[in-house]
Amino acid sequence: MTFKIGVVTFPGTLDDRDAQRAVRLAGGEAVALWHADENLHKVDAVVLPGGFSYGDYLRCGAIAAQAPVMDSIIKAANGGLPVLGICNGFQVLVESHLLPGGLIRNEKQHFICRDQTLVVENVDTAWTNQFTQNEEIVIPLKNGEGGYIATDETLKRLEGEGLVTFRYKDVNPNGSMNDIAGLRNERGNVVGLMPHPEHAVEAGFGPDMPGTMRSGVDGLKFFTSVLNSLVNA
């Protein structure tokens, strides 16, 4: 069967069509979800894509976290629905308290777009099970407010329980604490990260890889992972 993956569009969302394409390329069916509609249309998983929902007003992701669709998503996530938050979607997950901590302005105060190397530190999630432990992947990063912060206590817990899912390698582009690029929840169904896996799914349009232009497709495994987890669920 074909699994349905919902992709939410808030006003100001930018990478929704890209996330839909990634779902399709992985073999799933992309379903557009609208911020004002509580109905999740029986999707099997949800992607909160990148962008500037509500123009980043108040705080990145803060207003989107209050959207009607998020009520349903929070409920479903607590019941085990796989949810992936990318960039602004990660910010929304944090604002929704589905993941801990916060994201602040990049250390150097500039928006930054670069091909970023990450280490996948946790492969026991709905969105990372196709990776190998400590696999190094390259996916594009593009954000203005990607500096991950958390209290000492939270950091200790994240590290202690192995919830840090992605860590920046070589360069920490935004001043994130402990080089944290992405997290999972305890159950492993909710994952959030700043870099953009949906921009590394198609050769020719992804990040530069050593010696080959724009050929990186490491992001595809996020989407094949969730389809795999749905098959085995």
Place this chain on the structure above:
Amino acid sequence: MALFKKKKPDFVPSGVDTTANAAVTPDKALPYAQLGLKDDEYARIQEILGRRPTASELAMYSVMWSEHCSYKSSKIYLRQFGEKVTDEMKKDLMVGMGENAGVVDIGEGWAVTFKVESHNHPSYIEPFQGAATGVGGIVRDILTMGARPIAVMDQLRFGEPSNPDTARVVHGVVDGISFYGNCLGLPNIGGETVFDKVYQGNPLVNALSVGALRHEDLKLAKASNPGDLVILFGARTGADGIGGVSVLASETFDSTGPSRRPAVQVGDPFAEKVLIECCLELYKAQVVAGIQDLGGAGISCATSELASNGGAGMRVQLQHVLKRDESLTPEEILMSESQERMMGIVPKKHLKAFEAIVNKWEVEYSVIGEVINEDRLYINWGEEEIVNVPPRTVAHDGPVYERPVAYPAYQDALNANTVHVAANGNGLHRHNDNGSELAAQVVQVVSSPNQADKGWITDQYDRYVGGNTALAQPDDSGMIRVDEKSGLGIALATDANGRYCYLDPYQGAKLALAEAYRNVAVGGARPMAVTNCLNFGSPENPEVMWQFKQATAGLADGCLELGIPVTGGNVSFYNQTGDVAIHPTPVVGVLGVIDDVARRIPSGWQDEGHNIYLLGVTKDELDGSVWSEVIHGHLGGRPPVVDLAFEKQLAEAIAAGSEQGLIASAHDLSEAGLAQAVVECSLRFGMGARIWLGEICERDGVDRTAALFSESTGRVLVSVGREDDVKFVGLCEARGIPVLRIGVTDNSGTLEIQDIANWNLADLGAAHKGTLAELFG
């Protein structure tokens, strides 16, 4: 519709200047001069109306007849872009000049529309908002043609990096573009950044946008059906940007006058993003006859242009405009340049459907008028009529000037001062016999601010969003896939060299065209159409007007020679500080099409053991070059000669080589010549190489300085796999393209130019990539 009420018996006049009042007070003095109108222009308005204008009418005419909106000094020269064309050149042109943006048929039922516009003056006063709203404005232009915007680029000119004010402008402009462009979800696929002291008090901020549409979705912004509603939607109208057009863009400003900050618009990219999606949905639902953006001259422009374009009239109730500030006067509302506003022409039967869509996107709107079957634009303020004009006289029949033209007094001496006679007749010194000096010059050149890697700037822009970016900075052109199934795509490159244009504006414009054309070709695309943004000094200076006349002639002649049409453009005059004009800077953008972006050619070396070929001939052309500037601080002589027939041949050879899969990489030679090209090719993917210059010097009769730094046109550096060698060389020779093997790639981590240097790529990369971050980071 309750837009217009009859005056009741107990009516009390509001005090605004009405048409009735104007008719009975013919001698009332109006501040037309402060609004930028000349005496004879004011007299003409009185003649058109048969009375003095009301304050509101004066506001409209003043902004619409400003240089920025009316092209009054440039019009007579811009005509040649429409005249110097063949039928063959026009065959793929769906919409030519004169609309918001030209539209080109790229095949498979797809069309693209693209345009560059300047936002120079606002960007000096308030760099962040000036640059941000420059991006916003050009994107709305693209949207009015019914297209989905798919990418942006920007062309920037700043003052000297060492000047303390430059950092203020650089940070503001780059942050502004980053803030606004990134938030729209449009990939930024390239552009230019040049530093030169001539732009110190007058930076250039040009923004380009390109959009794609299906043929059947093409829209023209016009109001032609009487009874259709005029609806203003998007952001509310505020006091920002009032008089921006006439005061800012059309007069030279100096630092001693009053602050003009309020005349710069303030942008909200979130509102624009929502407006883009809202407009695209309105088009798709087919509930609008046309949409016009509100940019320069705001409601004055949108109402008069829509009516004039449609050959109809319009009746508008100005009190229905939604305002941020209730104290705005009618004149201010007419002139306001508040951003993120659109004017839709909506058939009455579609009003409900229109409302449903704008409500879905939470966009505010108000019905402010209707289209009428009369050659008149009436605007009311409540019960009182404040504007009653023929729309065409406002929008299209503005003044046209044939400004005095004079050959510059400095020109002959400038052209005579070549690199061969400078330095007291000795010629600029060349270290031809000293390899280590030449090596030092190469490093000095490639790490100079203009030649250094621009990653510090471009990494602040999103080049990925949309998932269709096939090439972007630092490649020669930006390339975007348009059709996901077939791979059909477009390439765009823009170029301008102010130094060349200062030496010879006719030749300089052709050189900019040739370079943009070549940049598109080396990516594997076929050049198809041209846009431009002509940045010049004051048109009231006859020597500037001569530069303008020469540059437009050069560009029009060049396009005719290459067989690609100009589809539209923009003119920015008054780019000067005090009496000193900028170098003439005609930015030329070339659009190309590629049948499948998977075939695109990388700009750098990716594989070891490939042969490196130089196509074209190197001449001793160092006047106006980067070498003369960076090493010697010199500017004089004549720019390189350009042979457009050969450029065309070269482009066709690259296309043929690409189609046959023979070309592993291709990079254009331009500023800083071969030295710059080999460094960039090598650093792009970290692939080393051995390069030898001996055969270039021998075959072309040039010295090592010229071999490295000459900026001769019609040259491309190509790398070819050994298995394709014979075929590739044969292809070039059959087409009459001079081809010379000058090196071979290797995975050594070093770049060697024999007898000159052998650089470690890491060191070279640090020098090339570190400059801007060091200056501004």
